[in-house]
Amino acid sequence: MTATAEASAPALHNALELVLADVTDRTPSIRSFTFRDPAGNELPPYVPGSHIIVHSGDKANAYSLTGSGVLTAEYTISVLRVDNGGGGSAALHQLAPGARLSVSRPRSAFAPVATARHHLLIAAGIGITPMLSHMRAATEWGHSASLLYAYRQGEGAHLDDVRELCGERLLECTDRSSFLAALGVRLGEQPLGTHLYVCGPQGFMDTVLSAAAVAGWPPSRLHSEPFGTADLDPGQPFSVTLGRSGAVVDVPSGTSLLKALEDSGHKVPFMCRQGVCGECILPVLRGTPEHRDLYLSEAEKTANNSIMCCVSRSRDAGLEIDL
Amino acid sequence: MLSTQESTLTPSARRFPFPFREDSYRYSTNVEPAPQFVPTDAGGWGDRLIEIDPHYGSELEERAAILDRDPSRIAMLPHMGPAVWDTITTLLPVLATDYPDVMCFTREGRRCHWRNDLLGLDIDFVIGDASTLPMEPLRFIGSQIQDDIALLDQREDALWLDAGVITFAADWSLGFDVGMRFLEVHGPVPRVHEEQIITRAQQFLMRLQPGEKFRRTNWTMTVDRRLDTSTETYPEWGPDRLEVVDDPDLAKRLHLRVEVQHLIRLPHSGAILFLVRTHMISLAEISAVPAWRQRLGRVLAELPEDMADYKGISRYRHAAAQWLLGG
Ligand code: HEM
Numbered sequence: 001m002t003a004t005a006e007a008s009a010p011a012l013h014n015a016l017e018l019v020l021a022d023v024t025d026r027t028p029s030i031r032s033f034t035f036r037d038p039a040g041n042e043l044p045p046y047v048p049g050s051h052i053i054v055h056s057g058d059k060a061n062a063y064s065l066t067g068s069g070v071l072t073a074e075y076t077i078s079v080l081r082v083d084n085g086g087g088g089s090a091a092l093h094q095l096a097p098g099a100r101l102s103v104s105r106p107r108s109a110f111a112p113v114a115t116a117r118h119h120l121l122i123a124a125g126i127g128i129t130p131m132l133s134h135m136r137a138a139t140e141w142g143h144s145a146s147l148l149y150a151y152r153q154g155e156g157a158h159l160d161d162v163r164e165l166c167g168e169r170l171l172e173c174t175d176r177s178s179f180l181a182a183l184g185v186r187l188g189e190q191p192l193g194t195h196l197y198v199c200g201p202q203g204f205m206d207t208v209l210s211a212a213a214v215a216g217w218p219p220s221r222l223h224s225e226p227f228g229t230a231d232l233d234p235g236q237p238f239s240v241t242l243g244r245s246g247a248v249v250d251v252p253s254g255t256s257l258l259k260a261l262e263d264s265g266h267k268v269p270f271m272c273r274q275g276v277c278g279e280c281i282l283p284v285l286r287g288t289p290e291h292r293d294l295y296l297s298e299a300e301k302t303a304n305n306s307i308m309c310c311v312s313r314s315r316d317a318g319l320e321i322d323l
Numbered sequence: 324m325l326s327t328q329e330s331t332l333t334p335s336a337r338r339f340p341f342p343f344r345e346d347s348y349r350y351s352t353n354v355e356p357a358p359q360f361v362p363t364d365a366g367g368w369g370d371r372l373i374e375i376d377p378h379y380g381s382e383l384e385e386r387a388a389i390l391d392r393d394p395s396r397i398a399m400l401p402h403m404g405p406a407v408w409d410t411i412t413t414l415l416p417v418l419a420t421d422y423p424d425v426m427c428f429t430r431e432g433r434r435c436h437w438r439n440d441l442l443g444l445d446i447d448f449v450i451g452d453a454s455t456l457p458m459e460p461l462r463f464i465g466s467q468i469q470d471d472i473a474l475l476d477q478r479e480d481a482l483w484l485d486a487g488v489i490t491f492a493a494d495w496s497l498g499f500d501v502g503m504r505f506l507e508v509h510g511p512v513p514r515v516h517e518e519q520i521i522t523r524a525q526q527f528l529m530r531l532q533p534g535e536k537f538r539r540t541n542w543t544m545t546v547d548r549r550l551d552t553s554t555e556t557y558p559e560w561g562p563d564r565l566e567v568v569d570d571p572d573l574a575k576r577l578h579l580r581v582e583v584q585h586l587i588r589l590p591h592s593g594a595i596l597f598l599v600r601t602h603m604i605s606l607a608e609i610s611a612v613p614a615w616r617q618r619l620g621r622v623l624a625e626l627p628e629d630m631a632d633y634k635g636i637s638r639y640r641h642a643a644a645q646w647l648l649g650g
């Protein structure tokens with residue numbers, strides 16, 4: 001599964017520089033890419049269902065990792081080529097082994113629920129990729145899981161992988177009506193304590209989630225792949241006026257106000273740099289902060305007379321702080 | 324100018340995580356990235372995730388004895404198996420990197436080798452196969468570090484305390500708390516609910532990304548450097564709190580007890596690993612560092628009554644403050 005993270009991508013925070021070790025065609029339009037550490041070191045392990053953000057050209061895209069996340073000599077993603085897409089899948093498809101890429105650390109936003117008695121995985125098309133990760137992890141840890149996989153004839157990516165991995169636990173559908181019938185059966189027969197995970201095109205996910213709701217599944221047991229929620233977005237560039245000196249400090253996209261103040265020689269107390277501890281609060285004299293912290297109350301945020309400079313930014317050009 | 328006499332500093336004072344940034348103390352969501360070195364008036368601390376000190380052997384022996392005596396100090400709900408292995412494969416490499424002279428970890432796929440010369444241990448084990456470890460996996464990792472360990476699972480938009488090895492609790496009980504939500508665990512703490520400190524902490528923790536590490540400190544006081552002040556053993560240590568007030572040895576018996584708590588998102592299971600490392604220093608030792616002596620004295624004198632009651636120090640804190648500020 002893929003989603004466009006940024007149209008024009010900011011520098012990745014704490015990224016890994018990896019080498020493309022292998023390229024394999026899965027279907028005429030889906031290609032797998034395997035990345036390794038250039039020095040041969042292990043890569044950080046990851047939670048099943050995690051994604052990485054891959055930079056290619058001036059584009060960045062999120063792609064699901066397909067391994068279990070335990071043994072991480074390499075990262076493998078599968079990418080559907082979208083010729084006019086904004087995320088750079090076409091550029092990725094041009095790459096040959098040996099290419100060097102900047103890749104984010106794995107982010108978890110679609111994790112298996114540890115207490116589930118059974119994991120019901122439902123995928124369509126390229127949505128198979130996080131399910132492969134879930135299924136591999138479930139198999140390695142001996143957890144109960146089954147997969148319902150919908151794809152168009154001739155376009156099923158990773159079929160060999162899932163057939164070998166799942167055996168009896170796999171049900172394949174290649175048209176809409178057989179899928180809907182199979183879905184109805186699966187939703188009806190799942191034992192208490194089953195969690196459902198769905199990934200595929202938005203319309204497909206909506207269909208599955210509403211059918212599950214109709215069949216009486218509580219929302220807490222339904223999980224769909226949401227990309228991009230785990231990251232704080234880098235924000236727009238802005239500048240801030242320092243009330244006491246009149247100096248103006250520029251804050252580029254991807255740089256926090258706190259960092260920009262520090263870089264221009266201003267000392268601001270801080271601790272967490274995450275918007276929770278409260279240390280970095282600064283009085284606002286003019287302008288409208290874009291509050292992104294967890295520290296200020298709703299009332300304080302509306303009053304707009306303070307800003308947590310480690311995470312918050314400005315909504316307009318006229319931000320002035322008492323510093 | 325308050326000057327510190329180097330000669331009277333104990334080694335534990337040099338590395339002591341003195342927690343006060345001001346002359347008064349209030350609760351806050353005081354988290355910061357870890358590890359990072361913090362200089363203090365006596366030295367500094369915090370450059371390592373896992374701190375091994377001269378008490379290593381004796382504290383681990385004490386933990387083993389407590390677990391033998393009272394198995395309720397270790398608990399694990401059945402779904403926490405992968406999180407425990409994740410803890411093992413996260414912490415052993417950290418130890419090997421920080422203490423290369425005495426510890427070594429190597430891994431080939433699921434097969435691991437671990438050598439810990441401090442304990443005379445040299446073992447091969449397989450991730451996921453508990454029978455390859457000398458004891459159950461959670462107890463095993465608890466036998467390698469001085470920290471107490473808690474593991475929180477994230478689901479249903481909440482964090483759940485679902486496993487732990489807690490032998491050195493500052494007046495709480497794992498047996499009572501296991502299976503509870505993070506917010507429920509903090510139920511007895513005054514002030515933090517009105518002040519949104521715990522909800523904010525939970526939101527922060529739920530957003531932590533795999534591999535991210537933060538820490539915070541917490542503190543209380545303890546009579547006689549006793550590590551095991553869990554609710555279960557209250558009858559053994561509770562009465563000391565009254566009796567110590569009139570003891571001429573008050574300054575030697577009363578200890579500032581500081582917990583360095585690490586908050587780590589485990590990379591594969593996605594669980595939150597919560598490590599609690601307890602450090603203690605007597606008022607007598609503190610008095611070798613005049614800045615600490617004065618600051619702790621002022622904090623104790625000023626601390627609001629509800630917080631002092633909750634920490635269980637209200638009977639002796641004014642006596643302690645007087646001793647610290649008097650001389
Ligand atoms: C940023 C994270 C956290 C914050 C801000 C926080 C805050 C606090 C505070 C202010 C207290 C009162 C301490 C005192 O006065 O001595 C407390 C107690 C406690 N905390 Fe936390 N805490 C955090 C994380 C955790 C975690 C991850 C656990 C793991 C389960 C935990 C377990 C406890 C327990 C068991 C107590 C004692 C409660 C009792 O009296 O029964 N805390 N915490």
Ligand code: FES
Binds near residue numbers: 275277280293295
């Ligand atoms: S540094 Fe903690 S809120 Fe900004």
